[in-house]
Amino acid sequence: MNNKSENFASMKRKQRIGNAFCYALLVLISVIWLFPFVGLLLQSFRSYATEYGGMVNYLVPKNFSLDNYRFLFTGETNFLRWYGNTVVIAIFVSIGQTIFVLCVSYALSRMRFKGRDFLMRFWLILGMFPGFLTLICLYFLLKQMGLTQAGAVPGLILVAVASSGMGYYVCKGYFDTLPMALDEAARLDGASRARIFFELTIPLAKPIIIYTALVAFMAPWCDFIMASYIAFGHDSSYNVAVAMQRWVFTNDYQGYFTRFCAGGVLVAVPVTLLFMFLQKYYVEGVTGGAVKG
Amino acid sequence: MKNLSKVLMGGMVATLIASTTVMADTEVKIWVADATVEFTKEKAEAFLAENYPDYSVMVEAVGEGDAAQNMLTDVEAGADIYIFAQDQMSRLVSAGALEEVAPDNVPVVTESNDAGSVSAAMVGDVMYAYPVTSDNGYFLYYDKSVVTDPTSLEAVLADCEAAGKSFYMEINSGWYQTAYFFGAGAQLTYDTDDQGNFTACNTGYASEQGLVALKEMIEVASSPAFVNGSSVGSATNIGAIVDGTWDATSAKEVLGENYACAKLPSFTGADGATYQLSGFGGFKLLGVKPQEDEAKLEVCDALAAYLSSGEVQAARYDAVAWGPSNLEAQKSEAVQADEALSALAEQLAYTIPQGQYPGDYWTLATGLGDSIIAGELTAETSDEDLMAALQEFENTCISYAE
Amino acid sequence: MEKKTNPVVSGVKFLGNDLREIGTTFKEGDWKTRLSYLIMGFGPLSRGQLVKGLSYLLMEVLFFVYMVCFGWKYFSKFTTLGTVETTKQHRVTVYGDNSFLILLFGLLTIIAVLALIFLWRLNVAENRKEELLLKSGKTLPSNKKVLGSLLDANFDKTLLALPVTGVFVFTVLPILFMICVAFTNYDANHQSPTNLFTWVGLDNFANLLNFGSSGFALTFFKVLGWTLVWALFATFTSYFLGMAVAILINKKGIRFKKLWRTILVMTIAVPQFVSLLYISKMFAADGLVNSYLMKWGWIRTAIPFWTDANLARVMIILINIWIGIPYMMLIATGLLMNIPEDMYESARIDGASPFAMFRYITLPYMLFVTGPFLLTQFTGNLNNFNVIYLLTQGKPQSIALSDNAGQTDLLVTWLYKMTVNDTNYKMAAVIGIMVFIVTAVISLVVYGMLPSVKSEEDFQ
Missing domain, CATH: 1.10.3720.10 (MetI-like)
Incomplete structure (x- = not known):
């Protein structure tokens, strides 16, 4: 009895030490993970008037101010326009991709038709070509449709949505787990495929719809390759990523670093909040996707 | 008859293609660096309103590097008039992105601009662009409180080291690298034909002089004060920086009352002799895109001539401090008094006017510079190996002209 | 998994059977069917199958309109990728052939031709099916039913139509195009619209495997x-x-x-x-x-x-x-x-x-x-x-x-x-x-x- 409780006590102690070690590790990890964001935030508040906007070798600004944010909002650049473009692209891409993915997933998961295997295998093979291979071709295709430069915003939406059917894996995997018996019962009651799709499957697929829409919504915020290739030379068609990466990469923009940081914060905050808010669905999606492959 | 069918065809095509293209016929698209958008727009609008009221302008912020790249991607969607740095010239000509300067304008351009800028605007015997600046060269900005003697590279480095400050020079750029090679007496120039094809390469990099230059670069790169870079905005710890006039405002901002500038320093080579750092005297040029419409070409020619004229160059100096290539504008008091431009002018005596170089040269030079910075070539590397690297470099340079 | 067969042998066999069936359909078919060999969808139309008939007819019309107005002028230059150089007429630039568009739309035309052959084959099969159905005394499905099936038995076609088209235009076609580019000399010195580019066979692959100093x-x-x-x-x-x-x-x-x-x-x-x-x-x-x-x-x-x-x-x-x-x-x-x-x-x-x-x-x-x-x-x-x-x-x-x-x-x-x-x-x-x-x-x-x-x- 005595022995046992001593044992228990030593185990407790061991566990406590172990936990303390774990906490230390977690705190360290958190510091590393948050450091760049803190740095970004601090720099965005650096005073442009007294410390200029270039890069510096200290973390905490000597003077805090809203200079950089003011610069973005007072119309010296097209920042609001770029931001608006990105929001528009993100919303439409999100809606379009979700619709496409749902259609493809339902057809592949629930229906058996001639060419189904061929289609899946063919798309799998297509996916093995590197994405930027076709940059020049996409540009000229869109140009034929008048969707470059001035028309780049709808053009980018079109490109992102058009091929999105190929990204059906996660969603189809989810549909596969919905019991077939439900569909069969509904069909016995005389419901058409379309009715089952709209009234049965879609309501059940809420988590995966949110996941798909969320992932699709986040991607355009980071698109500076395709967007700059298609919109080049037309400032009012840029998205935030295209416009702001120039502030870092191009020598024409001296002293824009803190402005880049401020813009970066403005981009990151809403996307991060949305992500955090819908995190549950994201986790469900990636976990399901990982297991299905 | 032929004309009629042409008109008919044109009409059909025009209706087929989106209406934007139709409008573009009377819209002159101009690309300039962000800082000069407002200036250019004002000038161009005033000019067109007076001379060609049917035409309008659209000015977009596309920097000199991006402009050339975008023109190469799609000439048709590119600007009608654009400013570019002269190193892009031959690429642009061979890709068909530059129209020859209107014959009427050639004598005027030749007479009114400095000789270097005029030769920079030529490919072979043909003039393809209008010079707008003669300030595309580099010199030394430094912090007065750190650097005491800007005439000696060794002293500059020692001062920076002592003060814990950095010496910035972008030695992995084919543009800045020539400061060492040309300074030590090695040369590298190319001849082209009228279409922008390279016909010959005159080089002496694989030589005693080349070796001196390479060793000096290795030496500089090994200094703890050395940082590879040439942009004031991204430099955090400037003791001295080799940079151009376009960064003058930033440099003043960052260095404050310790701001100073001078011609590039000289260095003591591995052979004990003293060499003055050289480099390129470069130019910014204004180009007109080949046009399918004669009337519009005329407008573009006139507008380009105007935007590169002495009057506008002087005004451009007042607005954004770009050093003019126009001889009259160069004489203005403001230009004469400009510290940065004076330093550049002083440096100019030691440079060669930048001619045409193949695009591949720049990436090749970056490879050489990166190899030095990364320590693939070091002070311990034997002379034979260094010479072999130079020989390889020279051979590759020559191969571009074959 | 199916048993492994030689794909060439089975391909030839499949083709043979297919040709035989096309022949049989023609031989045994009525005049409506036979006319459908030229005017796609004529058979279904004349048998009251408006939806199907019109779809086939529309496809054929679209194809010919495409070919005449657009496709042919590119397709005809596909083997050379254009020969007309860009010229200057008194300082004005007159662009010649655009190799890029010739390659892109030439490819599209080839695919359009293949698609038409496929549709034509479906059209023949449809005629056969209808004739056999009528011969056995059954009636053909009403147009309403045909349309309705797009929401039920054929719902997959409705669902996949747009996504598959999208993938074709913005992924398949560009990838085919770029694969073709690998066999041309399309580079900085051969850039449309000013300069022409053309087929060079395996030169680029040889360059990739060239270990010399100029190779990749x-x-x-x-x-x-x-x-x-x-x-x-x-x-x-x-x-x-x-x-x-x-x-x-x-x-x-x-x-x-x-x-x-x-x-x-x-x-x-x-x-x-x-x-x-x-x-x-x-x-x-x-x-x-x-x-x-x-x-x-x-x-x-x-x-x-x-x-x-x-x-x-x-x-x-x-x-x-x-x-x-x-x-x-x-x-x-x-x-x-x-x-x-x-x-x-x-x-x-x-x-x-x-x-x-x-x-x-x-x-x-x-x-x-x-x-x-x-x-x-x-x-x-x-x-x-x-x-x-x-x-x-x-x-x-x-x-x-x-x-x-x-x-x-x-x-x-x-x-x-x-x-x-x-x-x-x-x-x-x-x-x-x-x-x-x-x-x-x-x-x-x-x-x-x-x-x-x-x-x-x-x-x-």
Whole structure:
């Protein structure tokens, strides 16, 4: 009895030490993970008037101010326009991709038709070509449709949505787990495929719809390759990523670093909040996707 | 008859293609660096309103590097008039992105601009662009409180080291690298034909002089004060920086009352002799895109001539401090008094006017510079190996002209 | 799986049967059917099948309109990719043939022709079907029913019509185009619309395998090597460390689990072009990290994070962990909960150490479940553009590498530079094909070895 409780006590102690070690590790990890964001935030508040906007070798600004944010909002650049473009692209891409993915997933998961295997295998093979291979071709295709430069915003939406059917894996995997018996019962009651799709499957697929829409919504915020290739030379068609990466990469923009940081914060905050808010669905999606492959 | 069918065809095509293209016929698209958008727009609008009221302008912020790249991607969607740095010239000509300067304008351009800028605007015997600046060269900005003697590279480095400050020079750029090679007496120039094809390469990099230059670069790169870079905005710890006039405002901002500038320093080579750092005297040029419409070409020619004229160059100096290539504008008091431009002018005596170089040269030079910075070539590397690297470099340079 | 047959033999057999059936349909068919051989959809139309008939007819009309107004003028020049040079007429530029558009729309026309042949064959089959149905005394389905079936039995066609068209126009056609480009001399000196380009056979592939100083081979294999090394490290470091962090957070007695997770997933939420660009500046020669280390006197000269090739590679892999861990952590957290607790319990009673439990219970389970995921991660990392481009743009370059390739370039970033900076489209296309081959080979080989796949009868 005595022995046992001593044992228990030593185990407790061991566990406590172990936990303390774990906490230390977690705190360290958190510091590393948050450091760049803190740095970004601090720099965005650096005073442009007294410390200029270039890069510096200290973390905490000597003077805090809203200079950089003011610069973005007072119309010296097209920042609001770029931001608006990105929001528009993100919303439409999100809606379009979700619709496409749902259609493809339902057809592949629930229906058996001639060419189904061929289609899946063919798309799998297509996916093995590197994405930027076709940059020049996409540009000229869109140009034929008048969707470059001035028309780049709808053009980018079109490109992102058009091929999105190929990204059906996660969603189809989810549909596969919905019991077939439900569909069969509904069909016995005389419901058409379309009715089952709209009234049965879609309501059940809420988590995966949110996941798909969320992932699709986040991607355009980071698109500076395709967007700059298609919109080049037309400032009012840029998205935030295209416009702001120039502030870092191009020598024409001296002293824009803190402005880049401020813009970066403005981009990151809403996307991060949305992500955090819908995190549950994201986790469900990636976990399901990982297991299905 | 032929004309009629042409008109008919044109009409059909025009209706087929989106209406934007139709409008573009009377819209002159101009690309300039962000800082000069407002200036250019004002000038161009005033000019067109007076001379060609049917035409309008659209000015977009596309920097000199991006402009050339975008023109190469799609000439048709590119600007009608654009400013570019002269190193892009031959690429642009061979890709068909530059129209020859209107014959009427050639004598005027030749007479009114400095000789270097005029030769920079030529490919072979043909003039393809209008010079707008003669300030595309580099010199030394430094912090007065750190650097005491800007005439000696060794002293500059020692001062920076002592003060814990950095010496910035972008030695992995084919543009800045020539400061060492040309300074030590090695040369590298190319001849082209009228279409922008390279016909010959005159080089002496694989030589005693080349070796001196390479060793000096290795030496500089090994200094703890050395940082590879040439942009004031991204430099955090400037003791001295080799940079151009376009960064003058930033440099003043960052260095404050310790701001100073001078011609590039000289260095003591591995052979004990003293060499003055050289480099390129470069130019910014204004180009007109080949046009399918004669009337519009005329407008573009006139507008380009105007935007590169002495009057506008002087005004451009007042607005954004770009050093003019126009001889009259160069004489203005403001230009004469400009510290940065004076330093550049002083440096100019030691440079060669930048001619045409193949695009591949720049990436090749970056490879050489990166190899030095990364320590693939070091002070311990034997002379034979260094010479072999130079020989390889020279051979590759020559191969571009074959 | 079907029995293995020689595809050529079965292909020829299939074609033979098909031709025979077309013949039979014609021989046994009535005049309506026979006329349908010329005017598609005539048979169904005359039998009252308006929807089907009109669709076929419309397709045929569209095809001919396309060919006459558009397709033919490109298709007819497909073999040369254009011969008319750009000329000057009194300073005005008159553009000649546009090789790019000839290649693109020539391809589209070839596909259109194939599609029409396919539709024509369906049209013949439809006539046959209808005739046989009528002969056996049955009635044809009403037009309403045909339309209605698009929402029911044929709902898959409705659902897939747009997505498949989209993939065709914006993925299949461009990829076919780029494959063709690999066999042309489309580069900076042969650029549309001013200059023509043309077919050059296998020249570009020969260039890729040329080990001489003007060839691509040395650089190509170096870049390929680093691409593979990178993908391997990027995948497995994130995988194991992500799992470790998940286990750490899931550990009994650790509180604020949600907080730790939230902190980590910030890296997924914040757009990479913001976070990675900031990080790349942080590690610059005179960046934040070096400056503080020097200020504190820990180092005397700056650490060459981005300028030393090997260090840059290590940095990229380390920073990729920063992005990869949270992602894997989320996945592992969900999966670890699926492992029955009593397995650990009995192991604990047997006196197994935590490491042994990880080694013999957790890891095998995880590897089994996430096998295909690891494979997609690996192939994804082969083409992981953002991390490399935002951190180093492939730099540093070196005299040991040619053609603008850098020491940290992956094949895909190199390809990008060729496309955008050098407009060397022909070699970009060749590299793209190589990436495809590498990805496909690795996928096939690894896929066959995956335990979780072997135990499933079907590959979905």
